[in-house]
Amino acid sequence: AQRVTQPEKLLSVFKGAPVELKCNYSYSGSPELFWYVQYSRQRLQLLLRHISRESIKGFTADLNKGETSFHLKKPFAQEEDSAMYYCALRSNDYKLSFGAGTTVTVRA
Amino acid sequence: SAVISQKPSRDICQRGTSLTIQCQVDSQVTMMFWYRQQPGQSLTLIATANQGSEATYESGFVIDKFPISRPNLTFSTLTVSNMSPEDSSIYLCSVSPGVTDTQYFGPGTRLTVL
Numbered sequence: 001a002q003r004v005t006q007p008e009k010l011l012s013v014f015k016g017a018p019v020e021l022k023c024n025y026s027y028s029g030s031p032e033l034f035w036y037v038q039y040s041r042q043r044l045q046l047l048l049r050h051i052s053r054e055s056i057k058g059f060t061a062d063l064n065k066g067e068t069s070f071h072l073k074k075p076f077a078q079e080e081d082s083a084m085y086y087c088a089l090r091s092n093d094y095k096l097s098f099g100a101g102t103t104v105t106v107r108a
Numbered sequence: 109s110a111v112i113s114q115k116p117s118r119d120i121c122q123r124g125t126s127l128t129i130q131c132q133v134d135s136q137v138t139m140m141f142w143y144r145q146q147p148g149q150s151l152t153l154i155a156t157a158n159q160g161s162e163a164t165y166e167s168g169f170v171i172d173k174f175p176i177s178r179p180n181l182t183f184s185t186l187t188v189s190n191m192s193p194e195d196s197s198i199y200l201c202s203v204s205p206g207v208t209d210t211q212y213f214g215p216g217t218r219l220t221v222l
């Protein structure tokens with residue numbers, strides 16, 4: 001069975017500071033990893049997909065199979081990055097498993 | 109991306125009653141899913157809604173409690189039956205246009221059971 005762990009429930013950073021959200025996973029097959037974001041009073045939306053290997057809103061995430069991690073990073077946080085972030089794993093049966101989520105607060 | 113709507117957006121219900129939540133997509137999609145997000149918790153998959161056949165339920169979820177219909181490739185319903193306060197949650201519909209495509213989420217239905 002797959003498992004996604006986000007160890008930080010809350011993360012507070014100052015505007016302009018780097019931010020890193022941790023995500024570790026366990027899965028016996030070949031995983032597909034995602035980061036979803038939910039801004040206040042908005043629906044859950046896709047932020048990043050590991051196979052795309054692109055930067056969205058300044059965020060990047062690299063899949064490290066050796067460490068079974070998919071940490072989300074941004075070098076300079078902005079106030080509009082304040083949101084709830086979920087790491088998710090899609091297994092071979094196309095089902096998503098979500099981590100517990102990390103609430104990010106960016107302070108001015 | 110697919111545009112997904114859910115009805116109702118929220119409801120307050122009495123225990124012992126049932127509520128049916130609708131999910132409508134603006135385009136045909138291959139996969140439709142139903143999730144539950146209990147207060148302060150992450151998302152948990154309830155079931156995969158299969159078009160023209162019975163839904164596939166995850167461990168801990170049963171058809172009698174959460175009957176699901178999917179009559180076509182753009183519409184699905186989830187019923188929460190014989191509700192109790194423990195069923196108070198946000199229920200979310202999600203879709204994938206193709207099997208390997210990204211999952212998109214609806215706005216959710218916030219259910220409160222008194």
